[in-house]
Amino acid sequence: MSRFKSIELDAGVVRRLKKGDRKAQEVTYRAFANAVYTLARRVLRDPAAAEEVMQDTFVDVMSKAHSLARDTAFPAWVRSIAMNHCLMRLRSPWYRRREALERDERSTASDATDRAVDVDQALAKLSSTARMVVWMHCIEGFTHEEIGRAFGYTASFSKTQLARAYSALADARFGATEQNDEPATNRACRA
Secondary structure, eight states: OOTTTTOOOOHHHHHHHHTTOHHHHHHHHHHHHHHHHHHHHHHHOOHHHHHHHHHHHHHHHHHHGGGOSOGGGHHHHHHHHHHHHHHHHHHSHHHHHHHHHHHHHHHHHOOTTOOOOOHHHHHHTSOHHHHHHHIIIIISOOOHHHHHHHHTSOHHHHHHHHHHHHHHHHHTTOSOOSSSOOOHHHHHHHO
């Protein structure tokens, strides 16, 4: 379940935030900081980059709150800003080059005998795009259409990325046994 959906912020705080009230900014930051950081940390796998995304997200939230049309959409709005900042990082040439170098290091030092793979390790083996799609769909609850639009493609892009990610996770023996057990990746999104 998305942490953003469970955050409740008083409508009065949102109205004051839209007017630039400093106390409302502080309350908003305290309410959403952990969810924004966790999202960015999981997607980017880099604490420093997650901190930057968190900072950039709150700069946008504070400076653009006045443009929000519906106060009830506030948590989803904050989430979309955070997701957009993550996407911008993932699309940057610097990030892609760094990820390619890390992938090369992992392939030379991988230990194929370890069959117990935790979620972070399994997700780390996916490309940044696949990891983002898995996170957006399974954790944040985005539809394939929403994910496709976020990446500038159609819903089939999201479905393809998700299917490839499931296959890669199943190959890593994430949550499945040698018998005919259903892979945990299929169960995870239904939960």
